[in-house]
Amino acid sequence: MKIALTIGGSDCSGGAGIQADLKSFFVARVHGASIVTCITAQNTREIKDIYPLPLKEIELQIDAIMEDFDIGATKTGMVYSKEIAKMIAKKMKGFPLVVDPVFLSTTGYSLSSESLLDGLKNYLIPSSFLLTPNKKEAEIICGKKIENARDAKDACIAMHEMGARNVLLKGGHMEGDATDFLFANEKFYSFTLPRIKKEIHGSGCTLSAFITAFLAKGDDIIQAVKKAKGCTWSSLAKSINPGKGVSIIFPTSKHVPIINGEKTKIWFSLQSAIDELISFLPLSYIPEVGINFGYAFPNATERKQICAIEGRIIKAGNKAFQAGECKFGASKHIASIILACMENDKTKRAAMNISYSPKIVEACKQVGLTVGNFSRKDEPPGKSTMEWGTKFVIDSLGYVPDVIWDEGGIGKEAMARIIGENPRNVIEKLRKICRAEKRVK
Incomplete structure (x- = not known):
């Protein structure tokens, strides 16, 4: 050493x-x-x-x-x-x-x-x-x-x-x-x-x-x-x-990338939320494909303006683990969801995916979160599932809900996505869901 x-x-x-x-x-x-x-x-x-x-x-x-x-x-x-x-x-x-x-x-x-x-x-x-x-x-x-x-x-x-x-x-x-x-x-x-x-x-x-x-x-x-x-x-x-x-000061070895002022704020907000998420996340909420979490620039119109995990949050033994750093342009799926939401509501700049279950959907309803869903069976050929499914729900409801879910399909895992104004807002919604789900029978 x-x-x-x-x-x-x-x-x-x-x-x-x-x-x-x-x-x-x-x-x-x-x-x-x-x-x-x-x-x-x-x-x-x-x-x-x-x-x-x-x-x-x-x-x-x-x-x-x-x-x-x-x-x-x-x-x-x-x-x-x-x-x-x-x-x-x-x-x-x-x-x-x-x-x-x-x-x-x-x-x-x-x-x-x-x-x-x-x-x-x-x-x-x-x-x-x-x-x-x-x-x-x-x-x-x-x-x-x-x-x-x-x-x-x-x-x-x-x-x-x-x-x-x-x-x-x-x-x-x-x-x-x-x-x-x-x-x-x-x-x-x-x-x-x-x-x-x-x-x-x-x-x-x-x-x-x-x-x-x-x-x-x-x-x-x-x-x-x-x-x-x-x-x-x-x-x-x-x-x-x-x-x-x-x-x-509380020394930490986790260093913020020096890019520019606004990018750094977005990166740090997202990374801080991920650190908090890992501290309380139930392992049952982590899907087989893992969790991604993204946060966009104000008025973002393309993937490179969205910071997300270059990898996933995964299960490692009996703990959640962040596999990969947060980077701009790192995600396709979570970025597609955020961009589709921002086309309708510019304030909805953050999203993350979690496992789907009927209990989670019921917990969302019990704490007053708005929900919407789509079926992959209705997906038109040649379309991006995340982009199409998100827009389908928004068009059906007339607004961007807090949670969008689907039951999956052949070779596709069932999933729920939590949408918010920023990473802190998404984490707060997830905490409400976790507390309420324990009471759902």
Whole structure:
């Protein structure tokens, strides 16, 4: 197993610092080693005290690790002072460092002494393989405001000229979607994901830790940053509230594909619903062909605008299992159903198939869901069953029902399809069906 090392402060709340780094290393499947520079007394509301460890103690930790472990990649976080920064740069000379320049906590408290900026500029930045400041940190380092993409790119070049081999300027504190700018190999790359609008503790630590983990596993810098950005966004979306203050990031290795803002929102909504579905889905609801689940762009008119599972949800032993990733254009059948529904009602953008049984249909009726059905015997030759059957039911009823079912045919499995406005809406309908079906005799 590859080994990643973090050098930074201890956060007793478990939200940031080496605790967040080690959690990120774990879910990225690398062994995490840690060197503590400072001990902080903090929670989700405030920092009560900071105790920088004596230089000798930090140095002894570095020596202990480096003489025993073959480190794949190293990151620094809270180094607090010029003296600590200088010592780390000296001890780690020749080892590529991911330097996360920490000045302030999410709660607004200082995590550095007045000498740190000088220590970063003179020692750690020139030693860095990758420098990962956010907007505020980059402004402190560069000494000027960053207000737009041009300013961000200029700041990246300025920090590169200070000695950083590569620079990732994180865009979480800028306006609009969260766009990160990477200056690597003398080129600019940008990575954009939708903004998650709340204060979350540990995001910067987690991103740099994921990058470090992926570098340790052998990814190049572009791939490492791209994967880390996706994992961090998913981790932010799954943040928790264990305290009375800001939320805390919850590291997960499931990464959102960085495609564009709207596509990412659709992908994440669908994948989150699938994760929830698997947690409660009765195995009897999974047909032999498996379950697919799709979610379309607003006003979608073709399959490539619909995200679905490239595979199915299947039975694996006594559990449901997602076999295949969610991708756009991955489905034919569920996409045909969604497109047929959207021709009549643009709001019906999501659908999934489940097993058919008379009890399931009765359960639908008991909870007030509208149902419709078709017979494959009536299907005209040369027509797509899913498209024709869906349109037949809609035309017969005059609206798009919650559930469309059929009893199958020769070589065709009986099936029910749940239709909704979004994946969350489909899941809510399925939960109602599951509860009601238990009462059906």
